[in-house]
Amino acid sequence: MNKHYEVIIIGAGPSGLGAALNLLKNGIKDILVIEQKEFPRYKCCAGYITNKTKKEYESLGLNINKCHYSLIKDFKIFYKYEEKQKIVNKFLFTNKNIDRIELDYEFYKLAKKKGIVILENTNIIRHNMNKNWIKINTQDTYTYDYLIFADGTTGYGSKYQKNKKRNIAMQLIEKTNRPDSIEIHFGVTKHGYGWVSTYKGTTNIGLTDVYNPKLNYNKIFKQYLKKLNIEGNTKNVKGAYTPIGIRKGLINKNIYYVGDAVGACDPLTLSGLRYGLYTGKICAKAISQKNNSIYKRSILKLKLKFIFMKLLLKIFYLKGILFLIFNVGCRLFNKLIAYVFNHFFINKK
Numbered sequence: 001m002n003k004h005y006e007v008i009i010i011g012a013g014p015s016g017l018g019a020a021l022n023l024l025k026n027g028i029k030d031i032l033v034i035e036q037k038e039f040p041r042y043k044c045c046a047g048y049i050t051n052k053t054k055k056e057y058e059s060l061g062l063n064i065n066k067c068h069y070s071l072i073k074d075f076k077i078f079y080k081y082e083e084k085q086k087i088v089n090k091f092l093f094t095n096k097n098i099d100r101i102e103l104d105y106e107f108y109k110l111a112k113k114k115g116i117v118i119l120e121n122t123n124i125i126r127h128n129m130n131k132n133w134i135k136i137n138t139q140d141t142y143t144y145d146y147l148i149f150a151d152g153t154t155g156y157g158s159k160y161q162k163n164k165k166r167n168i169a170m171q172l173i174e175k176t177n178r179p180d181s182i183e184i185h186f187g188v189t190k191h192g193y194g195w196v197s198t199y200k201g202t203t204n205i206g207l208t209d210v211y212n213p214k215l216n217y218n219k220i221f222k223q224y225l226k227k228l229n230i231e232g233n234t235k236n237v238k239g240a241y242t243p244i245g246i247r248k249g250l251i252n253k254n255i256y257y258v259g260d261a262v263g264a265c266d267p268l269t270l271s272g273l274r275y276g277l278y279t280g281k282i283c284a285k286a287i288s289q290k291n292n293s294i295y296k297r298s299i300l301k302l303k304l305k306f307i308f309m310k311l312l313l314k315i316f317y318l319k320g321i322l323f324l325i326f327n328v329g330c331r332l333f334n335k336l337i338a339y340v341f342n343h344f345f346i347n348k349k
């Protein structure tokens with residue numbers, strides 16, 4: 001089969017479907033989405049969302065209440081397994097299974113309901129960027145006016161990008177009898193943190209670090225579980241990379257990158273859903289207005305923002321700074337730390 005679409009999107013995650021729904025809103029209906037998995041599908045992610053992310057989803061017509069989100073107020077910060085501070089969480093919402101399956105499935109159902117064509121179990125296997133066509137695993141070929149790579153940090157689109165530093169993030173979801181709470185553990189990895197979130201008997205234990213190929217992260221994860229006294233089946237630990245820094249956003253004037261594929265994930269907090277939806281939206285706007293500068297300007301702004309976050313990441317994880325924050329700051333300026341945490345690191349994301 002050889003068919004033409006105005007826009008082809010690779011990847012049906014939040015950034016890909018966000019782009020599709022925004023294109024539809026802007027009057028472009030001739031869209032094909034290609035997804036390698038079948039929904040409902042697992043995506044390695046804790047699925048936390050902020051108020052802003054919630055609003056972004058709602059603006060596209062998603063009824064977020066269907067996805068069973070709640071606010072766990074009890075938020076604790078640890079350094080080297082010692083509790084340093086309690087914060088009343090005001091803006092970070094958790095899904096009942098502390099994962100992304102339900103959120104992505106509802107988003108997928110919404111896109112389907114609106115008439116977006118999504119080919120599941122489908123992989124892009126060849127691409128000719130000069131002749132504007134792609135070939136998929138069924139050997140069908142599709143031509144396009146615009147192509148959007150929304151296929152994550154290591155998808156097909158990443159072959160046109162320079163290798164950049166990445167974060168690794170791993171998680172394990174287990175049934176436990178821990179009380180409802182969100183714990184953030186610093187000092188578990190060198191340039192990252194661990195988390196333990198429990199909601200009604202479901203616990204998501206995870207950690208992240210700036211990826212260092214010399215480290216054995218499975219071993220680090222096992223040690224982490226042991227320290228936390230959590231007995232978990234480490235065979236079920238899942239991991240994925242998240243980007244550090246914005247990548248090239250546009251190639252050939254008609255090939256765009258959105259979400260993790262363009263690096264739109266906060267390198268310090270791993271907040272990626274909102275930026276995925278945001279880059280999907282600006283990409284759709286640029287395509288529908290045939291004006292690439294809209295997209296380029298916004299990506300540049302994001303780049304500057306993430307350079308700042310990258311710098312914070314470097315400074316924050318210096319040993320002396322960690323010591324000062326957790327042994328002096330948390331004691332003397334705990335209200336200020338709680339405010340900065342709630343407002344700068346969460347509510348603004």
Ligand SMILES: Cc1cc2nc3c(=O)[nH]c(=O)nc-3n(C[C@H](O)[C@H](O)[C@H](O)COP(=O)(O)OP(=O)(O)OC[C@H]3O[C@@H](n4cnc5c(N)ncnc54)[C@H](O)[C@@H]3O)c2cc1C
Nearest residue numbers: 011013014015036045046047048152155169259260272273
């Ligand atoms: C452990 C972990 C925890 C995280 N926790 C959070 C959190 O709590 N909150 C938050 O906001 N962010 C979190 N993130 C970041 C967040 O998961 C990402 O930023 C977000 O998923 C990016 O969305 P996306 O649509 O760009 O990519 P994805 O969600 O990765 O979607 C890409 C899609 O493309 C498909 N695909 C890939 N390759 C191909 C191909 N060749 N052909 C067809 N389809 C393809 C994939 O199957 C997938 O469905 C976390 C990340 C990790 C790893």
